Amino acid sequence: MQTASAWFVTGTDTEVGKTYATCALLHAARRAGLRALGMKPVAAGAELVDGRLANEDALRLLAAGSFDPGLDTLNPYCLASPIAPHIAAGEEGVIIETAPIRDALACLRAQADCVFVEGAGGFRVPLGPDYDMAMLARDLELPVILVVGMRLGCINHALLTAEAIAARDLPLAGWIANHVDPQMLRVDENLAALRERLPAPLLGVLPFDPGGNPAAASMALELPAVR
Numbered sequence: 001m002q003t004a005s006a007w008f009v010t011g012t013d014t015e016v017g018k019t020y021a022t023c024a025l026l027h028a029a030r031r032a033g034l035r036a037l038g039m040k041p042v043a044a045g046a047e048l049v050d051g052r053l054a055n056e057d058a059l060r061l062l063a064a065g066s067f068d069p070g071l072d073t074l075n076p077y078c079l080a081s082p083i084a085p086h087i088a089a090g091e092e093g094v095i096i097e098t099a100p101i102r103d104a105l106a107c108l109r110a111q112a113d114c115v116f117v118e119g120a121g122g123f124r125v126p127l128g129p130d131y132d133m134a135m136l137a138r139d140l141e142l143p144v145i146l147v148v149g150m151r152l153g154c155i156n157h158a159l160l161t162a163e164a165i166a167a168r169d170l171p172l173a174g175w176i177a178n179h180v181d182p183q184m185l186r187v188d189e190n191l192a193a194l195r196e197r198l199p200a201p202l203l204g205v206l207p208f209d210p211g212g213n214p215a216a217a218s219m220a221l222e223l224p225a226v227r
């Protein structure tokens, strides 16, 4: 069975542009002639779409991918409330386990050339009493791509996240600077500080774009190296 390359996309926080950057990576991969799929293993926040609960990130990743692999495979855990996933799971009586996510990822990898797996929130977001996103990335053995939401405070968040990734023996395959704050001061100096300190290649800088067109944004991205 052919198995696709896959990466885990994390961020310096929630709402820093992980989904936006992941969609842009999907477009970049497709432009390179690859069959590319997104995955959202655990989503918190869903609305009824055509009579079923669907998460917005999952729908955006679905739309940016090469084809529709089925929403349940792309997003095995869809929690209703837009809150920390372990709280939503607790309230809904759901226990988030690795096996269904591993199986779904294997299914996606069997159909594609590359898969980008988006976390939820930042790298250490809990998924249950004894489980978190970092452990999931480790269990899936995925190299990590870090989306840095460019705003004051992001240097510290980015360096702490890089440390947490390294502490789990996961490779940091690259990072993406995403301009979420048009008021940010000393942007170039902040970018230089990150470049000097993050132990991975900068895959691209995404400009502030309130319209948010990931296909256009993909032109600014390089794909991570395949290991």
Ligand SMILES: Nc1ncnc2c1ncn2[C@@H]1O[C@H](COP(=O)(O)OP(=O)(O)OP(=O)(O)O)[C@@H](O)[C@H]1O
Pocket (backbone or CB within 6 Å): 011, 013, 014, 015, 016, 017, 018, 019, 020, 021, 057, 119, 120, 121, 122, 178, 179, 180, 206, 207, 208, 209, 210, 211, 212
């Ligand atoms: N480069 C950008 N320019 C302008 N707006 C952006 C940019 N990137 C992201 N946004 C906006 O910021 C918000 C958060 O982006 P996004 O949903 O991609 O974040 P996220 O990190 O995936 O969040 P979550 O943790 O909920 O998954 C969205 O409204 C998105 O349109």
Ligand SMILES: C[C@H](N)[C@H](N)CCCCCC(=O)O
Pocket (backbone or CB within 6 Å): 014, 015, 043, 044, 045, 081, 082, 083, 084, 085, 120, 121, 122, 125
């Ligand atoms: C609901 C939101 N959009 C994300 N999916 C989940 C963010 C969880 C953040 C938890 C935390 O770090 O405090």
Ligand SMILES: [Mg+2]
Pocket (backbone or CB within 6 Å): 018, 019, 020, 057, 118
């Ligand atoms: Mg997202």
